[in-house]
Amino acid sequence: MASRRMETKPVITCLKTLLIIYSFVFWITGVILLAVGVWGKLTLGTYISLIAENSTNAPYVLIGTGTTIVVFGLFGCFATCRGSPWMLKLYAMFLSLVFLAELVAGISGFVFRHEIKDTFLRTYTDAMQNYNGNDERSRAVDHVQRSLSC
Template sequence: MSGKHHHFKGPEVSCCVKYFLFGFNIIFWLLGAAFLAIGLWAWAEKGVLSNISSITDLGGFDPVWLFIVVGGVMFILGFAGCIGALRENTFLLKFFSVFLGLIFFLELTAGILAFVFKDWIKDQLNFFINNNVKAYRDDIDLQNLIDFAQEYWSCCGAHGPNDWNLNIYFNCTEANPSRERCGVPFSCCVKDPAEDVLNTQCGYDVRLKVELDQQSFIYTKGCVGQFEKWLQDNLIVVAGVFVGIALLQVNVCIQFKSCIYIFWQYL
């Protein structure tokens, strides 16, 4: 018997698959870098980066966190997938595949829990909105987010305009010296199509009127109810988006697992 060892050459990696994965991930990586850069730039504009203790001064949710967290995750995953596919590095490919699988599992779990505990989620959404109503004037990004939500869903406050009593500038107490006392933000106002210039004072003193008269000037429905109605009206679209994202994740994950197997044999 010959003492020579026969080296088995594994299957070669398809250039199409390799560069498809590389291209997909470089886009993912660049998007992550863009999100991260926007988040860090916004923090720098607020002075947070020069005074880290100011993070604790934000009473409500800071939308910049969303950019930083999402951008950071996308940047790391994009880097791992991009370099892993280009250099045929099985460690980075495994990291990308496992992390993407974990994200898919967390999304699936969150979807199931959201359906089972929908009443609890509704209470948490109400608590979240009210907390951010209190901090409306504390952060310009938060203010823009609340204004966008109230304009988009034609709503005001969590359950109605009186939720703005939680804010020190809009509450109706006699001790409130603010000109916005007993008012609401302009984003609660019913828009007049004939107006070309936005009237930012349209919500002043509006809650001094009786509720029936308020309906002519502001939205009287809460954002929690309007958001639920929007979800019901767009259930097929929302479900389709989430299913599409899930299928894309599964497909990419399978492709990477296949590449890991091929690269492992090839090395």
């Protein structure tokens, strides 16, 4: 029985190493999402106010998603190091949910790509036609034109 256990030990070590690397990459993507959300909230506020008819929560969604992924990425590394079966099962369930959410987001973006483009064109045209120089949309148009050297 001991020889069989000795044969599987390198395989388990290899699988643990791969899972830790995957969890670390997953954690890095969470940090990137978090950084993009914070960057979007701080620096893209004028652009977001220009293209969105109402206030958009996209930066907050990115910040929340990034934070969640960072927490669960750390949980995955901890579960792998610990080797606890229930923690690994919970981590696998979370990864499955994240995969399904990404699949739904990708399909939705593909299906609604024309509506997104039309909304952007309509709101930008509306901002240009109703330009008065004083409201937030007019300042956003000015900012876009300055940054694009128009």
